[in-house]
Amino acid sequence: MLALTLTPASKRPWRSLPFLVFGTLVGYMVWLFVVPRFSMENDLRSPLILFLFPTLTGLATAFNIDRLMPRTAREMT
Numbered sequence: 890m891l892a893l894t895l896t897p898a899s900k901r902p903w904r905s906l907p908f909l910v911f912g913t914l915v916g917y918m919v920w921l922f923v924v925p926r927f928s929m930e931n932d933l934r935s936p937l938i939l940f941l942f943p944t945l946t947g948l949a950t951a952f953n954i955d956r957l958m959p960r961t962a963r964e965m966t
Contacts, residue, residue: 896951905954912950916943 892898898905920942924935950957
């Protein structure tokens with residue numbers, strides 16, 4: 890919710906939402922790669938990283954939304 894209100898994504902929230910969801914999913918994919926690789930299945934760090942990675946990738950997407958949206962708009966036409 891903060892990413893949609895306090896970042897450049899707030900200019901066009903409904904058009905930004907798919908990009909933010911994709912950015913968050915990238916964070917989950919990174920988490921799925923990191924946890925088994927570094928054997929953190931039963932560690933306290935695993936839930937912390939589960940929150941941290943998607944949050945950071947979603948925020949990075951929200952702050953770079955102006956760069957991402959014109960590229961995809963050109964590709965769709």
